[in-house]
Amino acid sequence: ELKVEQNPLFLSMQEGKNYTIYCNYSTTSDRLYWYRQDPGKSLESLFVLLSNGAVKQEGRLMASLDTKARLSTLHITAAVHDLSATYFCAAAGETSGSRLTFGEGTQLTVNP
Amino acid sequence: DADVTQTPRNRITKTGKRIMLECSQTKGHDRMYWYRQDPGLGLRLIYYSFDVKDINKGEISDGYSVSRQAQAKFSLSLESAIPNQTALYFCATSGPTVGLETQYFGPGTRLLVL
Numbered sequence: 322e323l324k325v326e327q328n329p330l331f332l333s334m335q336e337g338k339n340y341t342i343y344c345n346y347s348t349t350s351d352r353l354y355w356y357r358q359d360p361g362k363s364l365e366s367l368f369v370l371l372s373n374g375a376v377k378q379e380g381r382l383m384a385s386l387d388t389k390a391r392l393s394t395l396h397i398t399a400a401v402h403d404l405s406a407t408y409f410c411a412a413a414g415e416t417s418g419s420r421l422t423f424g425e426g427t428q429l430t431v432n433p
Numbered sequence: 434d435a436d437v438t439q440t441p442r443n444r445i446t447k448t449g450k451r452i453m454l455e456c457s458q459t460k461g462h463d464r465m466y467w468y469r470q471d472p473g474l475g476l477r478l479i480y481y482s483f484d485v486k487d488i489n490k491g492e493i494s495d496g497y498s499v500s501r502q503a504q505a506k507f508s509l510s511l512e513s514a515i516p517n518q519t520a521l522y523f524c525a526t527s528g529p530t531v532g533l534e535t536q537y538f539g540p541g542t543r544l545l546v547l
Contacts, residue, residue, distance in 0.1 A: 330473070354535070363523065364476075364538040409475060411536075419464050419483070419527050419534060420491070423475035 323348050323414040327424035335432055337399050342427045344393040344410035352413040353393045354421065355384050357406045364409065368395075400431045436460045437539035439524050445545045446514050454509045454542050456524030464527045465507040466536065467491075467499060469520040476523065482507055514546045 324347040334340050344353070352371055356364040368377045370386035370393060377384050381404065383396045393410055407428045411421040437458045446452050458465065463484045468476040468491075478491030480499040488499060496518060500508045511518055522542045527534040 325475075363540045366535050366537070369535055411476075419536075420466075420478060420481060421536060423468075423477070425473060425475045 323350065323412060323417065323422045325410060325412050325422050325424040327408075327410055327427050329427060330425055331428050331430075333430045333432060334397075334400050336401055339399065340397050342395040342397075342408055342410075342429075344395070344412075344424055346391050346393075346412040346422075348391075349415050350388070350391070350412040351415055353386050354411045354413075355393070355395055356409045356411065358409065358426070359406050367408075397429075402431050402433060405429055405431045437524060437526055437537055439522075439539040439542050441542060442540065443543045445547065447547050448513075448515055450514050452511050452514055452544075454511075454522055454524075454544070456507045456509070456539055458505050458507075458524075458526045458537075458539075460526050460528060460537060461504075462526040462528035462534075462537075463504060464534070465501070466525040466527070467497075467507065467509045468523045468525065469493065469518075470523060470541075471520050479509065479522075511544075511546075514544075516546045519544060519546045 326345050355367040358364050368384040373388040375386045381398045386393045407426045409426045411423045440455045466481045467479040470476050482501045498510045524539040525536045527536045
């Protein structure tokens with residue numbers, strides 16, 4: 322059974338600082354996703370990582386995937402208040418087809 | 434207009450009542466999903482459907498049922514609601530290419546069972 326764990330679950334950081342959110346998964350995965358959720362809102366797709374060593378960047382966010390370590394990271398560069406949200410990673414197991422298993426989410430607060 | 438819509442957006446009901454949550458999508462995807470979100474637990478899959486004739490249980494299907502009325506419509510029912518079904522419910526679709534798809538989420542239905 323695929324399990325996905327994120328850490329930290331809560332992150333409070335100052336504007337301008339850098340930080341990384343980690344996502345570990347327990348079995349081989351075909352695909353790794355990152356989503357963003359604003360309070361009271363739906364989930365917005367950020368990144369899809371499909372292969373070992375994949376790296377994708379959008380603005381101040383960069384996601385990477387290491388399939389050998391079963392680890393994905395979401396790196397935040399020079400954080401700004403607008404990045405405050407909950408970030409979820411989700412993995413699709415090799416035998417799960419389109420089904421995703423989600424991590425618990427990391428609640429990020431960026432303080433001025 | 435939103436690609437994935439859910440109705441109602443908020444619902445308060447009493448223990449023992451039957452309720453239905455509806456989901457419609459205009460993305461033309463075959464695959465649809467129902468999740469529930471609880472604080473600190475992420476999203477958990479309730480049911481999923483890969484086409485109109487296909488219905489599958491997810492990890493927490495007990496107490497729920499679904500109906501796939503058409504490619505674009507996927508409904509979730511709580512036959513006899515109980516307080517621990519209080520949660521935020523999301524419908525999602527995925528596509529277009531199997532194995533490379535992204536899931537697209539509706540706005541959510543906030544359900545309170547008293």
